Amino acid sequence: MKNIYKHRGRQFIRSPKGKRFSCLDFINEIVNEEEAIYDEHESPEPIFLGEFTSTGYCPCEKCCGKWSNPSNPLTAIGNLAVEGVTIGADWDTLSPGTMLYIEGIGERVVQDKLAKWIVERYDGKILDLYYESHEDAWNHGRQIVSVWLLPDEI
Numbered sequence: 001m002k003n004i005y006k007h008r009g010r011q012f013i014r015s016p017k018g019k020r021f022s023c024l025d026f027i028n029e030i031v032n033e034e035e036a037i038y039d040e041h042e043s044p045e046p047i048f049l050g051e052f053t054s055t056g057y058c059p060c061e062k063c064c065g066k067w068s069n070p071s072n073p074l075t076a077i078g079n080l081a082v083e084g085v086t087i088g089a090d091w092d093t094l095s096p097g098t099m100l101y102i103e104g105i106g107e108r109v110v111q112d113k114l115a116k117w118i119v120e121r122y123d124g125k126i127l128d129l130y131y132e133s134h135e136d137a138w139n140h141g142r143q144i145v146s147v148w149l150l151p152d153e154i
């Protein structure tokens, strides 16, 4: 005799003696199964990382110095920098590719690496947002923002 049978998409397990579980065992079995399915489909919650200082930069020489290349603004990971996506961060705090939600700004991806002296000044809690124009980067100014880590699945 099979120890497992299925009914209406659920899987029921017989006891080792071939006797079905008691009513309570069945309920527990169903509850456990539903929890497992729930966990599988539930997106992990964003994790609050705290408050960061955010600044803006563009590919101009004022913002990027020797790395300035407005005609081909590549990030530190080698892709083209995109306004609305690209941010620079401390890679010891937030590794490249990390997706963040920034309060009042939206979702961004860590693609650029910040200079060590900037990271040290803010103790790693600094995000630099990429803008196409220097004016927009300048207008961003310096803001204190709440930041959440977004799980990869989102």
Ligand SMILES: [Zn+2]
Binding pocket: 057, 058, 059, 060, 061, 062, 063, 064, 133, 134, 137
């Ligand atoms: Zn600039």
